[in-house]
Amino acid sequence: MSRLPLEGLLVLEFSQYLSGPVAGLRLADLGARVIKIERPGRGDAGRRLSIKDMWTDDSSLLFHTINRNKESFTADLKNAEDLALVKKLIEKADVLTHNFRPGIMEKVGLGYTEVKRINQRIIYGAISGYGNEGPWKDRPGQDLLLQSMSGLAYTTGNAKDNPMPFGLAIADNLCGSQLVQGILGALIRRHKTGTGALIEISMLESLLDFQFELLTTYHSSGLLPERSGVNNGHPLLHAPYGIYNTADGYIAIAMINIKQLALAISCKDLLNFDQKDAFSLRDEIKAVLAKHLLTQSSSCWLQKLHANDLWAMEVLDWERLTKLEAYKVLQMEQAINSHGKSITTTRCPIRINGERIFSPKPAPQLGEDNEKIKDELIK
């Protein structure tokens, strides 16, 4: 890659865990220099958070995944000397991010008003759980809780199931992505006007935005979205949308005209249904289809469906997916050498000028870059 788009930009990341740091990761992969400002001794609380008890060094593999391609500077923000150093860094920075609960940055003297006084041009990005005001502002901004409060838990699973969360941190991930959008928009404006910006986003607003199709439909109909009783794929969509068991596995079937589907897979019983009932009778239609699909293998069905240009794919797990040419050709994996230990992780999903962006720099050890940063940016 000859030149990355954000080359030359300096980002200070006061964020921890996932929502803010995932934004920092994207900015880093797009070319910015990202410095994590961490508490001496402990650092980003995400360093101690592991999944499957996997550790790379003192920090978890999870931390290494989220924080590769960054530097670390330790500072105790309650210590006047350290705070003065951090303020020196703020003078030089283009972007600052944090995801503390409302009021914390203000308490240490690094609220937007103070920071703006130090650096007029800075883009100050703040993530909260629920916004800066209102009855929920001090609640923990944790992904599962946000999913549960935002109505999202009523979109996945079947009608009879309990509310069911997405099995991944969608609120964190999306909120981080949207913060990146806001920051980049503000950087574009700064180039024209010379002014900085305050960019704020809450995880709750992110998840409401995520459900904008469902919410708009809800506001216009006044009716709660209902999950399908059989193989629910999306509460707003008609039969056959969903995942079906076959004789030897599972296939996903998206929007397909009922009659075309019936003919393609020779399912006579489906011909009893009219396309105009594909929503109101979706459970009945899907039940008939589900029974029929059990009789043959996935590959048999897919052959018939694809021969008719109908929208269906096999359901894969990572083991099978990663062996396929269609996956390998993406070159989505990259190896990172972290102090002698090799980690395989994913790369940035955005390609620029036809090139994939690989970023071999590992996550920093706590305070690893203190001296270098002092030399280069504070002296």
Add this chain to the structure above:
Amino acid sequence: MKPLQDIIVVDFSQFLSGPSAGLRLADMGAQVIKIERPGIGDICRQLYVSNVMIEGESTIFHAINRNKQSYAADLKKTEDLEKVKKIVAQADVLMHNFRPGVMERLGLDYETIKAINPQIVYAEVSGYGDEGPWKDLPGQDLLLQAVSGLTWLSSNRSDSPTPMGVAVVDILAGTHIAQGILAALYQRAITNEGSLVQVSMLESILDFQFEVLTCFYNDGRELPVRSEVNNGHAYLSAPYGIYKTADGYLALAMGNITQLATLLQCDPLQHFTNTAEWFVKRDEIKSILAGHLTARTTDEWLSVLEPADIWCAKVMDYDVLVKENGYRMLNMELKVKTSNGLSITTTRCPIRIDGEIYTSGIGAPLLGEHNEQIDEQFGLVEPAIV
């Protein structure tokens, strides 16, 4: 001043992935012009969901395409194509989500456009990238969820693979292409050079799984195992999940089991003192918890858990949520009006800038609504015959 004021985006994309990016750019101040086929337009106009329609068009089309303009043009007609090229020549961003090869056949591929407008940011969203055996397959949300391994993360272990019930792949690919476009616009401001920006839905949905995929790559390629009881996340310990109570549902995130045992007066949980067991025996722990929590109402449990700073929440549907102060304070609802007077309520842009929320009241365009205005703006009006 809105961040993208004066930025012109010519958007050929349809359905959700590209158009959701266009919506974000529009809300941040860009002029977004949808190029649509005369007669039919964006296929999403006809995609009826849940039998809810607005003006004979689907509610979701109106949600996705508010605050945009529509220019009807038949790209297979030379005259129309020339006009579109003249618009593109003056634009900052071009975006499309056609399958690989379509823009080439129309003569609107990156090389051709770059020759007309070297500073353009040319953005494309594909299903599976532009090479490999899947490149010509339809980039549809559920199908991408199915092939990417995502469906093995939600719901309980003995359930079938379960898709996420929102078009998560489309929306993530849309946010990623918006990021790429914005980064490229920033770079252009510095270097005066345009770029090609590409995102595939498959790469986007793999990126979404980056934490758990990294675990898989490094742990000897062990597949995720969902919890059998109230699964919340395949890789997390008890109590993580959603539980039924006497009158509703309660979500419990990461928490200390013995502390929970005390607070909830659930004695059988007291002997899980070894924190390693919270993962290994999570189904056993969660079953005990699930049995215990049905005895009282959600509010009763919250009144015990919240003062102790336990990460918990009441599970709400839209009916409950929209009545809450915490929701209403956000002013997340937005009323927009189409040019023929139709009014709908949708959501606004989630990003606040300088303390302001951006609330445009402009609804989705009628097909071809802005042809005249755009012809005028870009100097495409035929001179009158004298």
